[in-house]
Amino acid sequence: MTASDTSITIARDAAKAAADKLAHDIVALDVSERLALADVFLIASAPSERQVNAIVDGIEEELAKQDLRPVRREGRSGGRWVLLDYSDIVIHVQHEEDRVFYALERLWKDCPVVDLQLEDAAAAASESE
Secondary structure: OOOOHHHHHHHHHHHHHHHHOOOEEEEEEEOOOOOOOOOEEEEEEEOOHHHHHHHHHHHHHHHHOOOOOOOEEEOOOOOOEEEEEOOOEEEEEEEHHHHHHHOHHHHOOOOOEOOOOHHHHHHHHHHHO
16 A cells, blocks of 8 residues: 555645745655555754744645645644644654654655655746746
């Protein structure tokens, strides 16, 4: 079983919103075969608590346009690691130091990486300028 097309599309939209807010090292992992509770983990990082919160705001604003709201949100007050749970998509926005320390990609290394098509979006944006 692999992540649904809907989950991948939402992850791509969230990743684009994160990239627009200058998130670093944006990665999506297809965890559907390992977890029953989610299809995709989206992981992004930022160099400061303020930037983590800005990225989270950007993601929530973008997904709200599609009438998507997180069923759970954790870590917002600290700004070091914010988790947004959209049921099939779980988004982790971490401070760079916490990302290195917790190494979620290493923990889920057996899961396939989802192509977020961020290069295509960046290329289209630069062509339109």
